[in-house]
Amino acid sequence: MRITFSLVFGLVVLLWAGGASAQEAALQKGKQVYDYWCATCHGEGPGKPGTTALAAKYKESGLPGLLEARTNLTPQSVRFFIRNGASIMPFFRKTEVSDADVDAIAAYLTRPKPAAPPVAPQAVRP
Amino acid sequence: MAVLPPGVSQRDFSAAIAQFQSAVGKDWVFTSDPDVALYRDAYSPAWGQAEERLASAAVAPDSTEQVQQIVRTANIYKIPLFPISTGKNLGYGGSAPNLSGSVVVDLKRMNRILEVDDVRHYALVEPGVAYFDLYRHIQEKKLNVWIDTPDPGWGSVMGNALDHGVGYTTSQFRNHFDAHCGMEVVLANGEVMRTGLGAVPGSKTWQDYKYGFGPTVDGLFAQGNYGIVTKMGIWLMPAPEAYTSGTVSVAKHDDLIRLVEMVNYLENLGISNGMPGFGFALGAGGGRGGPGVQPDAQLAALLGREGGPDIAELERYAAANNRAFWTCRLQFYGPKTVVAAQWEYAKSRLAAIPGSRATDGPSYDFPLTPEQLARVQQVAFGVPNMSIFSIGARTERNPTPSSGHVWFSPIIPRTGEGILESQKVLWQAGRDAGIPFNRFAMPATYYSRAFIYIIGIPITRNVETDRKNRDGFRQLIKVAAEHGWVEYRTAPLYQDNVMDTYSFNNHALRRFCETMKEAVDPNGIMAPGRSGIWSKRHPRARA
Ligand SMILES: Cc1cc2nc3c(=O)[nH]c(=O)nc-3n(C[C@H](O)[C@H](O)[C@H](O)COP(=O)(O)OP(=O)(O)OC[C@H]3O[C@@H](n4cnc5c(N)ncnc54)[C@H](O)[C@@H]3O)c2cc1C
Numbered sequence: 001m002r003i004t005f006s007l008v009f010g011l012v013v014l015l016w017a018g019g020a021s022a023q024e025a026a027l028q029k030g031k032q033v034y035d036y037w038c039a040t041c042h043g044e045g046p047g048k049p050g051t052t053a054l055a056a057k058y059k060e061s062g063l064p065g066l067l068e069a070r071t072n073l074t075p076q077s078v079r080f081f082i083r084n085g086a087s088i089m090p091f092f093r094k095t096e097v098s099d100a101d102v103d104a105i106a107a108y109l110t111r112p113k114p115a116a117p118p119v120a121p122q123a124v125r126p
Numbered sequence: 127m128a129v130l131p132p133g134v135s136q137r138d139f140s141a142a143i144a145q146f147q148s149a150v151g152k153d154w155v156f157t158s159d160p161d162v163a164l165y166r167d168a169y170s171p172a173w174g175q176a177e178e179r180l181a182s183a184a185v186a187p188d189s190t191e192q193v194q195q196i197v198r199t200a201n202i203y204k205i206p207l208f209p210i211s212t213g214k215n216l217g218y219g220g221s222a223p224n225l226s227g228s229v230v231v232d233l234k235r236m237n238r239i240l241e242v243d244d245v246r247h248y249a250l251v252e253p254g255v256a257y258f259d260l261y262r263h264i265q266e267k268k269l270n271v272w273i274d275t276p277d278p279g280w281g282s283v284m285g286n287a288l289d290h291g292v293g294y295t296t297s298q299f300r301n302h303f304d305a306h307c308g309m310e311v312v313l314a315n316g317e318v319m320r321t322g323l324g325a326v327p328g329s330k331t332w333q334d335y336k337y338g339f340g341p342t343v344d345g346l347f348a349q350g351n352y353g354i355v356t357k358m359g360i361w362l363m364p365a366p367e368a369y370t371s372g373t374v375s376v377a378k379h380d381d382l383i384r385l386v387e388m389v390n391y392l393e394n395l396g397i398s399n400g401m402p403g404f405g406f407a408l409g410a411g412g413g414r415g416g417p418g419v420q421p422d423a424q425l426a427a428l429l430g431r432e433g434g435p436d437i438a439e440l441e442r443y444a445a446a447n448n449r450a451f452w453t454c455r456l457q458f459y460g461p462k463t464v465v466a467a468q469w470e471y472a473k474s475r476l477a478a479i480p481g482s483r484a485t486d487g488p489s490y491d492f493p494l495t496p497e498q499l500a501r502v503q504q505v506a507f508g509v510p511n512m513s514i515f516s517i518g519a520r521t522e523r524n525p526t527p528s529s530g531h532v533w534f535s536p537i538i539p540r541t542g543e544g545i546l547e548s549q550k551v552l553w554q555a556g557r558d559a560g561i562p563f564n565r566f567a568m569p570a571t572y573y574s575r576a577f578i579y580i581i582g583i584p585i586t587r588n589v590e591t592d593r594k595n596r597d598g599f600r601q602l603i604k605v606a607a608e609h610g611w612v613e614y615r616t617a618p619l620y621q622d623n624v625m626d627t628y629s630f631n632n633h634a635l636r637r638f639c640e641t642m643k644e645a646v647d648p649n650g651i652m653a654p655g656r657s658g659i660w661s662k663r664h665p666r667a668r669a
Contacts, residue, residue, distance in 0.1 A: 040258070040279065040512040046500055047513030053520040053527065083164065087527035088519050090168030090216060094161060095154075095186045095234040095254075 030108025033101045034068075037092065042067045050089065067109055075106035129180050131206050131227035132664065139182070142203040146185045146229075149195035154186040154235070165213070165230045167220030169530030171596050171619055173587050179222045179618050181208070184230040190310065190318060190356040196231060197354065198316040200651040206664060207231050208653050209354040211253035211285030214278060217533045217582070217617070218289060224618040224655030225664055231354060240357065241333075244269040247362045248307060248333040253284045253355065257510040271362040272508035274299035279510025284358045288348045290615055292572035294505040296399040296459050299363050300572050303348050308332040310357035311347055314647035319353070333359035349615070350639075351653035352646055363508070368462035370469050371400070371487035374476045375407055375450030379437045382452045383542030384479050389454055390540055392475065393574060397468050400457025401506070404545070406566035407450040408440060419449075434553070434565055455487065457506065462491065518584060531582035532620075534602055536611040538569055538577045545569060545577065548611060552579065555605040559598030578614055603627060618655070622666060625658025 041050035044066055055065025064070060079102050085091040097105070130139055146155045156162055165181040172178040187193045200207050206228040213221030213232060223230060237254030242264060249260060249271075257275040260283055264271055274293035276286055285291075287302035299305050309321045322338040323329040336342065346352045376385050385404075392398040408429070410420050421429060428443055429435050444451050456472055458465035466489075473484040490498060494507060504511045518528040538548045545568070553565045561583055569577035583595055600623050603613060607627035616624045628635050639659045643650070650663035660666040 036258075041515060047504070047511055049513060049516040049519045052516060056520045056522045056525070059522065083160070085168055088515055088517070088530050090214075090220065090530075091164055093164040093184075093213065093221065093232065093234070094156065095232050096212075 026104055026107050027111055030104035030106070030111075032104075033097065034105050034108050037097055037101075038067065038105065041089070053087070069113075070109070071113060073106075073109050075103070075110055078102070078106040078109055129182050129227050131182055131204075131229070132225070134204060134227070138203045139205070142199050142205045142229075143183060145199040145202075146183075146196060149199065150185055150187050150192050154188070156184040156186075165221050165232075167216075167222035167617070169216045169220055169532060169585050170222065171532050171583075171585055171592055171599070171617065173529070173585070173592065175589065175593070177596070177619060178226075179224060180226045181223055181230045182227045184232050186232040186235050188235045190236075190312060193231065193233075193312045193354055193356055194316045194318065197312055197314065197651070200229070201314075201316065201649050204649050204663065205229055205651060206654050207354075207651055208656075209233060209253075211288070211355075212256055212280065212282035213285070214281040215285065215289060216278075217531055218615055219617040219619075222618065224621060224653060228654070233354075233356075236356065239263050242267070242269055242271065242362070243333070244271045244362075244364075246334060247271055247364050248359055249273075249283070249362055250308075250333055250357060250359050251283050252357060253282060255283050256280050257283060257286075261508070261510050270365045272365050273362060273510070274302065274305065274508060275505050275510040276302075277505055277514035279512055283360050284355060287358065287360065288355060290348060292570075294401055294503070294572075295363060295508050297393060297396075297401075297574040298399075299361065300401060300574070302360070303345075305361045306344070306358055307334065307336050307361055308357075308359040309344055309347060309355050311353040311355050313353045314649075314652040318356075333361075346642075349657045351643065351656035351659055353652065363459075366459040366461075366492060368465055368489065368491050369400075369457065369459050369507075370465040370489040371455060371457045372469050372473065373453050373455045373485045373487055374473070374479075375453045375483050375485075376479055377441075377444060377451055377481035379441055379451055379546075380542070381479055381481070382545060385452060385454055385476070385482075386540065386542040386545065388476055388479070389456070392456070392472050398456045398458060398472055400459055402457070402571045403455040404568050404571070405453040405455070406568060407453045408444060409564070409566055429565070450483070465489075517582060528584040529587045530585040532585065532599065532617050533615075534581040534583055534599060535578055535614055535616070536606040537573075537614050538579065538611050540575060540577050548579070548606075548609070551609055552581075552602070552606065552611075555602055556581075556598075558605075559601040560594050561598040561602070573614075621655065622658045 041048055043051065051065040058065065082097055082102050083091050130136065143155060143157060162181055162183060165184050170178050185196055187196055206225050208223030208228040209231040210221045211233050221230060233253035235254055236252040237259065238252045239255055239260060240250040240252065242249045251260065257273060258279045260273050264273065272295060274295045276291050276293050287306045291302050293300050293302060307322065308324045310324060311319050311321065313319055321344050322332060323335050324332040325338055347355050389402050393402060408425060425443060428439050441451065458468045476482055476484060499509065518531055520527040538544045549566060556563045563581050567579060567581060569579045571577060583599055586592055599620060603620060603623050606612065612627045613624045625636055636658060640661065643659055643661050647661065650661035654660060654664035
């Protein structure tokens with residue numbers, strides 16, 4: 001949630017400052033779809049089994065468990081895992097994540113990584 | 127094209143697909159192999175084997191009218207359909223049909239939250255609404271209600287309830303089908319029907335009063351194959367003020383009998399309204415009663431004893447080490463002073479068990495702070511999440527993750543005797559079937575009147591292991607049924623086996639369901655084989 005807020009905030013600032021290019025809009029869309037479909041398992045913090053699993057998988061190689069922190073993902077690999085799944089992660093149907101959504105997630109995850117933006121607190125109920 | 131519906135020519139199939147396309151638009155009919163493969167059960171116990179159930183195509187409508195058009199076309203060309211809401215029924219069948227060749231009707235696009243009333247405490251939703259969606263909607267609108275969510279937050283309010291799914295808050299809401307109120311259904315002939323008060327034009331109480339007048343038919347559409355549900359009401363919980371919890375532990379094996387008896391009393395009287403969690407206190411995980419302790423060498427040897435642990439030895443170990451044998455965590459939701467008093471009363475009553483001990487657990491005032499929320503079991507507070515998917519996943523301690531699991535989930539009586547007997551019998555049955563599990567597995571208490579074991583049998587995608595596990599699963603179903611314990615829900619692969627166990631009076635229940643099936647669905651187009659209910663057009667394939 002904190003990541004969601006801060007990155008969206010960052011992107012909004014970007015758009016405001018620099019004018020909305022198609023590429024930025026695509027990234028924003030990618031971030032949105034990623035947050036909805038992926039971050040619930042692959043986000044940061046406790047209770048994120050995707051992040052835990054990848055951290056265990058890449059322990060030796062030192063790659064981060066957090067997908068958003070990876071710098072070696074390709075659009076092809078992102079597409080492969082969304083449509084094929086991996087161990088307990090199932091594949092996703094096109095009514096869930098459309099081909100355009102897959103492209104947006106891939107663009108988001110493979111974007112040049114910006115410096116970490118400030119974290120804004122967010123109220124959570126209950 | 128990998129598979130066609132049984133008895134349907136390629137020409138008729140193509141004509142049906144064309145009509146589906148004109149009903150929902152070309153983009154929302156899936157026929158290519160890679161697209162249709164996305165409707166496989168990702169946790170199929172028969173992945174890539176002849177037994178695996180596969181769709182022929184999928185069609186994704188966006189409205190009740192489109193669902194009607196699909197059903198009418200299916201009747202013309204005798205195309206079997208299989209509806210899914212969000213299709214996340216992993217462990218119980220995923221999004222794959224019972225009958226290979228069925229066209230999956232994927233309702234994910236129908237994802238509108240039609241109403242949330244935080245005065246009368248209900249919601250009216252379409253099939254594609256996930257728990258995450260309903261939760262976010264309530265948060266954004268700052269409505270004064272909680273949802274009751276199962277472990278996976280991505281499933282649907284509707285699909286979960288229709289497969290008799292369950293959650294974690296108070297007893298009135300954990301049983302999701304029980305908490306539904308009113309449906310809109312597209313029947314097998316394409317007509318739209320509303321149940322309960324929805325059948326009254328201008329009714330103001332569709333989501334408040336379940337029965338309407340005359341027979342209550344809602345149950346036919348849960349685990350059934352008589353129609354496609356397109357709207358459903360669900361009762362919500364008014365946001366409570368506070369929560370408290372505590373754990374009671376008992377010292378002896380047979381103390382479980384009184385412990386369950388007393389907890390039943392507290393629960394059925396509404397004194398403890400949260401989900402109780404019974405645990406085996408000498409186990410590493412502690413069962414569902416809370417965290418256990420990693421066994422030392424002596425305990426590990428006792429638990430691993432050839433032929434099974436000796437109860438007297440375990441009791442001696444527990445006594446010598448000042449350890450309990452069983453625990454039960456109790457949870458209370460409501461006004462702060464009331465939950466505190468309820469826990470005090472529960473403690474005083476449970477103190478009647480000689481040697482029992484009560485420990486206060488966490489208490490919270492709502493809303494939780496983000497820090498509190500990060501620490502708790504979120505589903506117990508109506509907050510959907512995905513943390514349960516750590517089961518079987520890769521971790522540092524589990525370098526070989528599974529490819530999912532199917533749930534073996536028999537219903538047993540809500541007594542200590544019921545637990546003790548079923549633990550022994552099922553443990554032995556698991557060993558005999560080649561799928562060993564914990565000798566002291568504890569049943570879950572989602573349903574407030576019966577216990578249910580939820581035992582995960584891993585999927586390996588190794589042909590031989592999965593075949594052995596399928597045989598083993600069927601054997602477990604049989605042995606359990608011989609003791610009067612039957613599944614509450616199961617994957618399509620095992621639905622005939624489970625329906626076979628509901629055999630009173632020469633399978634009168636199944637025969638009644640199949641008689642109705644012929645009457646309301648003469649072309650047998652609606653989810654043939656769902657729950658072991660077949661039809662003349664699609665008779666059960668007997669091995
Ligand atoms: C790790 C793990 C933990 C789980 N924990 C829980 C849990 O705590 N509680 C729980 O209940 N389950 C649990 N499950 C099982 C399952 O994931 C959930 O029940 C999930 O909500 C079901 O998927 P769904 O909501 O997408 O339903 P769907 O897959 O959409 O539907 C389920 C079935 O209902 C029928 N159906 C669906 N929609 C319609 C319709 N509109 N009309 C007619 N029939 C329809 C179909 O037969 C369908 O196959 C768990 C699974 C896993 C893997």
